[in-house]
Amino acid sequence: MTHPTPAISARGLRKRYGSTRALDGVDLTVPPGTVLGLLGPNGAGKTTVVRTLATLLRPDAGHALVAGYDVVAQADLVRTRIGLTGQYASVDELLTGRENLVMFSRLYGFGPREAADRAEALLERFDLVGAADRRADGYSGGMRRRLDLAVSLVQGPAVLFLDEPTTGLDPRSRLQVWDSVRALAASGTTVLLTTQYMEEADRLADSVAVLDRGRVIAEGTPDSLKTRAGGDRVDVIVRDPADLEAAAELLRSAVPGAVGVHRREQRVSVPAGDRMAVLTAVVRALDGSGLRVEDVGVRRPSLDEVFLALTGEPAADRSGGGSGNPAASDNTLRKEYR
Amino acid sequence: MTAAGLGTTPRPTPPGDGPPRPPGALRGWRKALSDTLVLTRRNLLHMARDPFEPAIAITMPVMMVLLFGYVFGDVMAPPGTDGYRAFLVPAMVAMVMVYGVGGTASGIARDTDRDVMSRFRTLPMSPVAVLGARVLTDMARAGAEVAVLLLVGLAMGWRAEDGPGGAAAAIGVLLLFRLALVWLGVLMGLLLPTPDAVSMVVYPLVFPVTMLSTSFIPSSAMPSWLAPVSEWNPLSAVVTATRDLFGNPSLPSDAWPSENALLLALAVPVLAVAVAAPLAVRRFRRLSR
16 A cells, blocks of 8 residues: 555754754654644644644745645645644634634635534534633633634644643543544544643554654654653552562562662552553452552653653753753744744 | 645645635635624624723723813914814814824734734635724724714814815815824734833824824924924824815915825825835734744
C-alpha cells in the first residue's frame, strides 16, 4: 500500500522572536484520520507550531501543507479545511452559546437557516442546550471549552488543532473532551493536539512527537516512547524502610526484569510490560509474605521521565530559564500577535 | 477551483476539486459584505450587552451642549447675531464627531486584543470584515449621536432655518466627516499597542484639534500666526458648511477656507478616507504574521 497524502506535513519550520528560536526546524507528518500528540513542556514551541499550521503565524523558514494546501501561500484554502481550539477558550464572551455558534457558522459561509440548524445540532452534541441562551462569560470552564470545541467543528474540518484542550479542566470535563476527540478521530478527522501530559497523549494519540526547544526530539507511538522512558512500572511502597530489601528480593523471584529500589520514597519498582499480569504476580507474591505494604500500583512514565530519558535532563524550566525559550511562552505570543 | 501548481515547492495534489464549500456559499464581495454584516450585528449586540461605554459617550456631549448653551450663554455669541444656541449646536455636533475618534480607536484595539480575534483569523473570512463592521457600527452610533444632539438643540431653541433639504445636506456633511474620522480611528487603533494606550494618546491629540478651530472663536480674535491654523482646520470648514446648510448664523470671515467651506468639508474627508482606509486594511492584514 502506498502512503496516503498526509493531512499535515511540515518541513523545517523556523520562527524567531528576537534572539530566541521558538521553532528551530520542526518536521512533522500526520497521516489523515489519525491523532498526533505534540508533547512538550511549557515554552517548547507547541503553541507556535499550532499557530503556524493554523495560518496565524508566518514561519521565517520552512513550509507546511495542511489538508494539501500551503499554510502561507494558500492560507485562505487552509482555513476552509481546519478548526482550532486554543489554549484560551476563544469564543465571544458577550454572546450566548447559540449566538456564538450561529455567528461562526455564518462566517464559515453558511446561510442563516443552515447556521441555525448547525448551532442547534452542535449544542445538542456538546450538551449545551440548557445553557444555549446564556452569555458565554457565565459558563464554567468545562462548558466554555465544550463551546470552544463546538465552534471549531462548525464547518466539519478535515484537520482539527487542539492546543492544550484539557489544561485547567476538572477531571470530569477532561473525560468529556477526551470522548469528543476520540469520536472525531473515529469519524475520520485528523487531529493535532498539544499536551503536557503523557497520559493524555497515551489515551488519545496514535503517534506522539516530543518537542523540546523548538525541535522534535522524538517521534513514535505512545508505547514506543514509554518504552524508551522505561515503560510502565509496578511500584510497591513499603511501610517500614527496613522491609525494602525483603520486598525487592520477593519481586525479583516473582517477576522478570530489573527491580529498582528507591530508598528515599520507600519504593520498589519493576517493569510491567504486561501491566495486569505483572500487577497480579506482584500482589500474589506480597500476599502472605508478611510484608507491610503502603501502596501497590501501575505507573506510567510521566512527561518528566520521558524527557529525562530522551534528553538526559529534566523537562522543567524550558520557559523563562536562561537556556529556555522565553519568547515562546504564551504571553509573549499573544503580545506578538497584537 | 484547484490550487495545484501554485508556488515553487513540490507538494502533494490537493484533494479533489478543492475544499468543499457550504451549499450556496457566497464568494468575493458578497461574502465580504455578509461577513461585515454578521460582525456588525455582533458589535451592536456588544453595545446592547455592555451599554456603559455608549451611554457615557452620548451623555457627555449632551451635557456639554447644555453647559455651553446655558452657562456661557450669550457672552460667546458672534457680534450681530442674537441666537447663541443656534450658533452653538452645529459646532457641538461637529465636535462630538471628532471625539468619536477615541471610541473607534479603542473599539478596534479591543476587537483585535481579544482572544476571539485569533479564531476569526483562522476562518475563511473576508479580511476587511472586522474593519468594515467597526466602521458600520460606529457610523450607526454617529447617526444616533447626531439625532440625539439635534433633538436637544431643538429643545433649546435651535432650528434648521433652511428647511429639510438643507438640514439633510448638513447632516450628510457631518456624517461624511465622521466617516473620515472613523477610518482615522481604525488606523490609530491598529497602530497603538493596547486599548489603554489608545485612551492615553487619542484624547490629547483630539482636544487641540477641536479648540484650534473657528467653531466658537473667530480667527480674527487669535494671534496672527495661529489664525491660519484654525482657518485651515478641516473642523472649521465642516462647522462653517454645516451652519450655512442649516441656515444658522456663522462667524464672519473672508479667509479662503471659510469662503469655500463646503468644498473643503467634502473634499478633505473623502481624501482622508482614500488614504486611511487602505493603510488600515494593510496594517490589519499584517498584524501578527
